Amino acid sequence: MKPYAELTSFLDQQSEPYILFDGDYRILAANAAYRMLFSPEQSVVGRKCYEVSHRYTTPCDQNGETCPLARARASGQRERVLHLHHTPRGEDYVQIELTPLRDAAGTLQLYAEKMEPLRQSYRAASPNGPELIGRSPAFSAMLALVARVGPSMATVLLLGESGTGKELVARAVHEASPRAARPLVAVDCSSLPETLFESELFGHERGAFTGAHAARAGLVEAASGGTLFLDEVGDIPLSMQVKLLRLLETGTYRRVGSTELRRADIRVVSATHRDLTAMVADGRFREDLYFRLSTFPIRLPPLRERLEDIALLAPALLQRVAPERKLELAPAALTLLQSQPWPGNVRELRNLLERAALLCDGSVIEASHVAQALSVNQPIHPAASRLPAATADADADRAAAGPEATINTLPLPELELEVLRQRLARHRGSRAALAAELGISERTLYRRLRALEARAAGR
CATH class of the missing domain: 3.40.50.300 (P-loop containing nucleotide triphosphate hydrolases)
Incomplete structure (x- = not known):
């Protein structure tokens, strides 16, 4: 008889995904429900559980997650945790229930782990996916x-x-x-x-x-x-x-x-x-x-406490506010979004992305589009309008530039420089023409160019 044949037979009778593994994270058996959900095309027996579930090369607790095996070893009891697992559909949130199994001498030898995927309304996100989105x-x-x-x-x-x-x-x-x-x-x-x-x-x-x-x-x-x-x-x-x-x-x-x-x-x-x-x-x-x-x-955490989730939220929200367009965020635009205080949280992010989409004629939303959309909020968001003292002179130029200015709305100097770098890469005219295009004075432009050079030299 194969080792653990009785346990394997028991697992095969369960409708929920189950695996049996040892203290070295090595999978000894997996029932049909687990194989179908997590690895339909490849055998999992002999592989490490964290390799199959997370694509990690080391255990979960070495990658910023809670390891149910480590917790069960410490407590000697059943443990439940929530993890993001890889599936053929993408990453899904999975409720894990791990039960330690003891031998006749009372020593922990094996572990049975049951997985229960959560309902779609709060799975990990994709642009066409559920409403609750995040992995922070x-x-x-x-x-x-x-x-x-x-x-x-x-x-x-x-x-x-x-x-x-x-x-x-x-x-x-x-x-x-x-x-x-x-x-x-x-x-x-x-x-x-x-x-x-x-x-x-x-x-x-x-x-x-x-x-x-x-x-x-x-x-x-x-x-x-x-x-x-x-x-x-x-x-x-x-x-x-x-x-x-x-x-x-x-x-x-x-x-x-x-x-x-x-x-x-x-x-x-x-x-x-x-x-x-x-x-x-x-x-x-x-x-x-x-x-x-x-x-x-x-x-419920405010958006400012999970800014890394904006990378997941933004594509999904863009799909909802502009379903007929395939819009993407430029890296600098995402950086700018992640720098904001978001007093209105996800609702405010959605509204801002809708404005940015309307300001964008192409398929890529640049930082300048986000900056222009943010400018509407500055009078009512004191936290976003408090700029470093180094930009005080530029504020006067911005005030005189009029409503056509776009780069002038960036709330952080580093992000202004990021937009400037993008514009410089595309601009083929004079510095005066570039200043006019940006809606700022030549004096402010040269000050920013010096800051850009200093930042590059500092790297």
Whole structure:
């Protein structure tokens, strides 16, 4: 009988992808589901797990990832992590569950690893791919929490700035749950006046108030069997918070104008950009409601904390804002995007890329197009308009150059020089003509040319 024949036979009966490997990361067996998903054209037995999954030449923890084998060795218990794995479809996020197996003497000898690809709505990105996009450590850590809490019934509170994608994360939580086939109903709490909040949420009976000509079900009933997403929950009027608390504590509610007690079959996910703990301290948000909502809080990282994800986000966003065009970003344009503070986060990035696409006549968005698109935001983004003192003289030239200037909108000198280098490579006329083309004075142009020479000499 082949070694580990019984274990191999067990793995082959499982519908999820499984492998069996030893303490040296060497794969001893792989079931059909694993071979189909990760290596349909090549045998994996005898190869290292990190080689097959990640294309690494060394273990995961030597490449900036969490290694479940290392964690299992330390804890002696089952471990779960979220990884990006290579598949025939590209990189996918995969939930890994590793179980250490002991011999008769209690020594760790083998490891069984189950992989569960996450749903498409939060896979790793491609331009035509899902909505939630990223592979930075901050994004992956957030996604790992989503994958962990999704299958449960825990109440989730999403905390993040405006534009970070809270509704998309709420959908990801819903789709990872057993309720995925039922509705996800979003409630924009910031747009509901106090007089209508209770009726919209719980429904009303005919004649309950002026204008209630017929009975109407509320959003809680619309979400029956699924998920109720309370967006901007920090904007719920204090007088209405007690009614929401009763729903969460008892699972029951009454329509406006009715004495009939109804039972809600919902899972609640809420989100806010506000500091609820400060609101609790100020008496503007009920402490008991806060604790009910925040059973499992998840912080969504702002874009400035995952700037490396812009390289993935930008192509996908360009595909959405200009689907009829095949637009690409020049390297300098990407560098410029990655230098911004992005107070509006991904929503702001999308809007800026749409402007840049409209300013670009070709198929490549240059740094000058991005710079021109950024200039619209400078009056309302103080952080982006604070330039180093070295560029103060150039500001006066820029102010006189008029609306046709493009290079003058770059917020960082290094990026101005990058655009200048590109223009110099293409320009065949005089320096005066180049200055006019850039919308700056010759004095400013020569100052930048000297800076460009000094930067090149410094390398």
